[in-house]
Amino acid sequence: DAGVIQSPRHEVTEMGQEVTLRCKPISGHNSLFWYRQTMMRGLELLIYFNNNVPIDDSGMPEDRFSAKMPNASFSTLKIQPSEPRDSAVYFCASRAERGPNQPQHFGDGTRLSIL
Amino acid sequence: LAKTTQPISMDSYEGQEVNITCSHNNIATNDYITWYQQFPSQGPRFIIQGYKTKVTNEVASLFIPADRKSSTLSLPRVSLSDTAVYYCLVGAHNQGGKLIFGQGTELSVKP
Numbered sequence: 001d002a003g004v005i006q007s008p009r010h011e012v013t014e015m016g017q018e019v020t021l022r023c024k025p026i027s028g029h030n031s032l033f034w035y036r037q038t039m040m041r042g043l044e045l046l047i048y049f050n051n052n053v054p055i056d057d058s059g060m061p062e063d064r065f066s067a068k069m070p071n072a073s074f075s076t077l078k079i080q081p082s083e084p085r086d087s088a089v090y091f092c093a094s095r096a097e098r099g100p101n102q103p104q105h106f107g108d109g110t111r112l113s114i115l
Numbered sequence: 116l117a118k119t120t121q122p123i124s125m126d127s128y129e130g131q132e133v134n135i136t137c138s139h140n141n142i143a144t145n146d147y148i149t150w151y152q153q154f155p156s157q158g159p160r161f162i163i164q165g166y167k168t169k170v171t172n173e174v175a176s177l178f179i180p181a182d183r184k185s186s187t188l189s190l191p192r193v194s195l196s197d198t199a200v201y202y203c204l205v206g207a208h209n210q211g212g213k214l215i216f217g218q219g220t221e222l223s224v225k226p
Contacts, residue, residue: 004158035216043159043202043216056213091158101147101207104214106158 002026004107006092012113018080021110024073025094033093033104034067034077043091049075050097082114119203124221133190135220137203140184145207148179148186149214153200159216162201163188190222198224 005024013019025032033048047057052069060067064083069075079086089111093104120138127133139148147166151159163170165177165186176189190197200219 033213042218045213045215048213093158101149101164103149103151103161103164104159106160108156109158 004092004094004105006090006107006110008110009108010111010113012115013082014115015083016081018078019082019086019112019114021077021090021092021112023075023077023092023107025075025092026096026105027073029094029096029105030072031095031097031104032069032075033095034075035091035093035106036088037091037109038088046077084114087112087114118215119205119217121201121203121217121220123218124223126223126225127193128225129194130192133193133197133222133224135188135190135201135203135222136185137188138185139203139205142183142205143207146205147207148177148183149204149206150175150177150188151202151204151216153202153219159202193222193224195224195226198222 004026007022031050034046035043036046037043044059046059047067048055049069065079067077089109091106091109093106095104096102147164149164150162152162153159163172163175163177165179167179170177178187200221202216202219204214206214
């Protein structure tokens with residue numbers, strides 16, 4: 001089975017540009033999570049969806065960040081406008097709801113560099 | 116969500132057993148204890164999960180005392196490829212699977 005697929009793997013862009021990160025969760029999983037990882041702050045949960053509906057976006061740093069999940073097989077995280085402090089590795093994870101405490105499955109991340 | 120405390124780093128040698136202990140004094144009745152492993156340039160990977168007593172799989176064992184205020188991840192006979200960051204998390208299914216990652220334990224296995 002394919003795991004969580006993220007694209008692009010690497011993104012380098014100039015500050016002020018719009019950045020769109022993409023995630024395809026594992027088929028059949030109905031929870032999706034976006035995380036950000038930096039050396040200073042570690043792994044932070046930004047937002048998570050359940051059945052395509054945003055449940056908790058309290059981790060989204062500010063209005064420049066937005067996330068959507070238009071269907072069960074696709075999600076985007078958008079930063080507009082981007083700033084150098086947004087440089088980080090962004091992970092997407094998905095999870096199945098069936099059964100108690102199913103683990104989260106992570107993609108390999110998008111390494112974002114804002115110049 | 117219960118907060119966890121674990122050592123920042125540990126060193127070991129190939130072939131040794133490694134035990135990483137995590138404290139979670141405020142664990143709730145519904146919380147499970149889950150451990151993830153993260154290699155450089157990869158996302159975290161689920162290792163093992165438990166609620167109480169002992170759980171063992173092909174990768175590790177998880178020991179949980181009766182009061183559930185701590186847990187110990189045991190890696191038998193580590194190899195160089197076990198060098199990674201190990202995260203201990205507690206959370207419950209009725210929280211939508213939301214987990215909060217702490218700083219983790221950076222395990223370094225030396226030859």
